[in-house]
Amino acid sequence: xxxxxxxxxxxxxxxxxxxxxxxxxxxxxxxxxxxxxxxxxxxxxxxxxxxxxxxxxxxxxxxxxxxxxxxxxxxxxxxxxxxxxxxxxxxxxxxxxxxxxxxxxxxxxxxxxxxxxxxxxxxxxxxxxxxxxxxxxxxxxxxxxxxxxxxxxxxxxxxxxxxxxxxxxxxxxxxxxxxxxxxxx
Amino acid sequence: xxxxxxxxxxxxxxxxxxxxxxxxxxxxxxxxxxxxxxxxxxxxxxxxxxxxxxxxxxxxxxxxxxxxxxxxxxxxxxxxxxxxxxxxxxxxxxxxxxxxxxxxxxxxxxxxxxxxxxxxxxxxxxxxxxxxxxxxxxxxxxxxxxxx
Numbered sequence: 001x002x003x004x005x006x007x008x009x010x011x012x013x014x015x016x017x018x019x020x021x022x023x024x025x026x027x028x029x030x031x032x033x034x035x036x037x038x039x040x041x042x043x044x045x046x047x048x049x050x051x052x053x054x055x056x057x058x059x060x061x062x063x064x065x066x067x068x069x070x071x072x073x074x075x076x077x078x079x080x081x082x083x084x085x086x087x088x089x090x091x092x093x094x095x096x097x098x099x100x101x102x103x104x105x106x107x108x109x110x111x112x113x114x115x116x117x118x119x120x121x122x123x124x125x126x127x128x129x130x131x132x133x134x135x136x137x138x139x140x141x142x143x144x145x146x147x148x149x150x151x152x153x154x155x156x157x158x159x160x161x162x163x164x165x166x167x168x169x170x171x172x173x174x175x176x177x178x179x180x181x182x183x184x185x
Numbered sequence: 186x187x188x189x190x191x192x193x194x195x196x197x198x199x200x201x202x203x204x205x206x207x208x209x210x211x212x213x214x215x216x217x218x219x220x221x222x223x224x225x226x227x228x229x230x231x232x233x234x235x236x237x238x239x240x241x242x243x244x245x246x247x248x249x250x251x252x253x254x255x256x257x258x259x260x261x262x263x264x265x266x267x268x269x270x271x272x273x274x275x276x277x278x279x280x281x282x283x284x285x286x287x288x289x290x291x292x293x294x295x296x297x298x299x300x301x302x303x304x305x306x307x308x309x310x311x312x313x314x315x316x317x318x319x320x321x322x323x324x325x326x327x328x329x330x331x332x333x
Contacts, residue, residue, distance in 0.1 A: 019298070034283050041281075105252050131256040138281035139253075140239050 033138060035154040040066075040146065041136040045100075045126035048108055056100060056126055058152065065097045065174050066148040067167065070134060072106040073114035075142040081161035085145075086122040088167045097171055099123035104134050104142050149174050229262045232271050236261070236278055237286050245288055 040058060047054040058066065069085055071078040089099035103111045103125055115121045128134055137146060145158040147170050156170050230247055236257065238249035246254040246261075257278070264274045278286045290296040 034280060105256075130259060131253065132260065135253075135257060135260055136281065138283075141253075 033157045033159075035138055035146070036157050038154060039152055040068075040148045040154045041133070043128075043133040043136065045102065045128055045133060048103065048111065048125040048127050050124075056124065058148070061098050061148075062152055063150050065092075065150060065171055067097065067099045067171075068102060068137075068146040068148065069100070069162075070102045070104045070128075070137075070139055070142050070144045072104045072142045073110040074106065077161045078143045079118065081143055081145075081163070082118050082121070084162065084164040084167065086120070088164050088171075089123040092167075092171055092175075093122075095175060097175070101125045102128050102133060104128060104139065105131055147171065147174075225262065225266060228265050228271065229258065232261050232265065232274050233258050235275060235288050237282075237288050239282055239286065 042058050044057045145162045147156040149155045233247035234245045236246045238244045238246045238254040241249045246257045292300050
């Protein structure tokens with residue numbers, strides 16, 4: 001009978017339509033990230049142009065909020081956020097928040113001249129040889145920014161440029177939850 | 186055979202063992218580490234071909250020429266050389282990039298649809314063909330076919 005055939009057709013088509021509809025609700029350009037809410041991977045990175053040579057370790061900043069920004073001189077969007085990052089690092093530095101810029105897949109000479117071109121950088125630039133830290137943080141590209149709380153957990157991962165407002169909106173509650181006395185490092 | 190031909194033949198035969206004794210290229214052995222390196226290469230290739238290049242479209246890190254893929258391959262090599270199993274290396278990347286980084290997703294949860302749907306489609310198709318074929322053969326045999 002025709003109605004029975006139609007029912008079979010609908011029974012086959014419905015799950016396929018449901019599957020396609022589910023696919024329509026997801027953004028294929030949205031990249032998955034597993035880090036937020038989990039402990040930030042430890043790193044030990046050399047500070048660019050430090051004399052004597054200095055190394056920054058994440059474990060040395062337990063109890064502080066750390067903002068880790070991956071950037072490169074060839075990255076156009078890094079230019080967009082650079083001013084905001086420098087501004088916010090100057091505002092929150094005295095409150096114990098540590099900002100670091102990790103040079104990704106670039107030469108130190110290029111990074112150095114880029115910082116000069118941008119009018120300086122209010123926070124240290126770190127060198128990630130072989131992009132090991134970038135891969136440890138599940139980096140897709142630049143710019144990407146990770147905000148790490150006082151317990152060493154990643155609370156936010158930003159893919160693309162970050163603004164001063166976004167940074168403040170994330171950092172303020174962290175500082176309010178665990179007050180840091182001015183001047184404490 | 187002329188005398189000249191005999192001389193040429195004798196020279197050729199006497200020279201043959203000399204050519205045979207020419208030192209050949211040294212055969213790789215486990216002792217010089219060459220064999221172990223080849224095995225590591227094979228393992229790296231095997232794991233790298235199962236990991237997605239995160240900055241490409243549908244390429245594995247084995248096939249991608251991108252810098253990040255090359256660096257990810259280097260991490261695969263380092264970890265395998267350090268004694269990690271292939272599964273542990275894949276888990277390392279999945280922990281950082283999500284299961285999305287695995288070109289062959291784990292057969293669990295919603296992923297099961299990917300594995301079961303083709304099997305279900307093949308079985309359904311086979312059942313359909315079987316039922317239709319039976320009807321046709323009955324018709325051919327002169328039996329009245331009933332509409333289901």
